[in-house]
Amino acid sequence: MNFPELTVDFKDTCNMLFIAHMPQILGTAVDLRLFDALAAEPMGTEHLARELGTDSDMTLSLLEILREGGYLAERAGDYSLNPVAREFFVSSSPAFQGRVLTAMANMSGLLGNAREIMTQGGPAHDDKLWANEEMMETMLQGGRGGKIQSAAAFIASLPEFSSMRRMCDIAGSFGYFSMGILDRHPEMSAVVCDLPEVAEAAGSYIEKAGYEGRLEARGVDLASGGDFGEGYDLVFVSNYLYEWSLDHRLVDFLKRVRSALTxxxxxxxxHMTLDVRGEDLKSQLIMEYMTRLGGYPTHAISEARLTEALTEAGFCDFTVRKPEDGSYDNTLDIAARVAP
Structure with missing residues (x-):
């Protein structure tokens, strides 16, 4: 048998293939309520295995992966939570991301069928994929993990923010971004516009969250040119314009927005962008690939495309926050103004 003379090492790739299983491992730990158990007190392997009803040797292996991954600390045989695990994986935490882990695992299922989809085609994209309460809950949970805080901080940093009184959140589900913005401005009210079925479901969320009277949900079919109102000091849109960015619809939409602003x-x-580097670019390219496998054309907009379309629509005086400047999940934030 003739063995090849190797010119490079396979080690890094091999490690990457194992690390790719981390989302499932984290999901298993969340499903077992391992992080919940350790939130109360540090525990040794035997104690924790009894609490979880799991095999102690397998539990130890799982704990060691989580320790090496930076989610747990170990001292004298007792394991405790590190800040990331306490913040995002304890079910009672306001920033719990359990639903997001499940959603990511479901998305990765596309990769298992990628060859078939690429050669034979896949199911058509469902434009109402996000218009159900389960996905709305998932988006809220994901937003509370940093997206809402990031967007609200950017908007609050704008010099006009203190004088704003009325905003419109376009395609905003039940208004979770609006809620974060309203928290920073007690004199502001908001209208969130989304599909009629989403707006109908949003009412109970808004009331439960304590924003009734300040946040109104309005059913609008944006794709068919539905009216989202006028007289706004602020119009906000997140993760909606990707498909429209590929043709004239982006400029047409932005002209409607300009008319709605004071x-x-x-x-x-x-919106997410491919204008990133390093690990962020790897993540975004994988997101783009899964997006296209799922039947949607793109999940990224470049700064050049947005600023060009905004200028054509009559906006001026841009404020840009690039992903590396503190935004979240490879997001490009752009504020554009209507001339006074």
Whole structure:
């Protein structure tokens, strides 16, 4: 048998293939309520295995993966939570991301069928995929993990923010971004526009969250040119314009937004971009691949495309926050103004 003379090492790739299983491992730990158990007190392997009803040797292996991954600390045989695990994987935490782990695992299922989809085609994209309560809950949970805080901080940093009184959140589900913005401005009210079935479901969320009277949900079919109102000081849109960015619809939409704003009003776009580097670019390219496997054309907009379309629509005086400047999940934030 003739063995090849190797010119490079397979080690890094081999490690990557194992690390790719981390989302499932984290999901298993969440499903077992391992992080919940350790939130109360540090535990040794035997104690924790009894609490979880699991095999102690397998439990030890799982604990060691989580320790090496930076989610647990170990001292004298007792394991405790590190800040990331306490913040995002304990079910009672306001920033719990359990639903997000499940959603990511479901998305990765596309990769298992990638060859078939690429050669034979896959199911058509469902434009109402996000218009159900389960996905709305998932988006809220994901937003509370940093996206809402990031967007609200960017908008609050704009010089016009203190004088704003009325905003419109376009394609905003039940208004979770609006809620984060309203928290920073007690004199502001908001209208969130989304599909009629989403708006109908949003009412109970808004009331439960304590924003009734300040946040109104309005059913609007944006794709068919539905009216989202006028007289706004701020119009905000997040993760909606990807498909429209590929053709004339982006400029057409932005012209409608400009008409809805008061003189001196501000439009804020929050969308993912491929204008990133390193590990962020790897993550975004994988997101783009899974997006296309799922039947949707793109999940990224470049700064050049947005600023070009905004200028054509009559906006001026841009404020840009690039992903590396503190935004979240490879998001490009752009604020554009209507001339006073």
């Amino acid at each position: 003189p001196g009003g501000v439009f804020v776009s929050r």
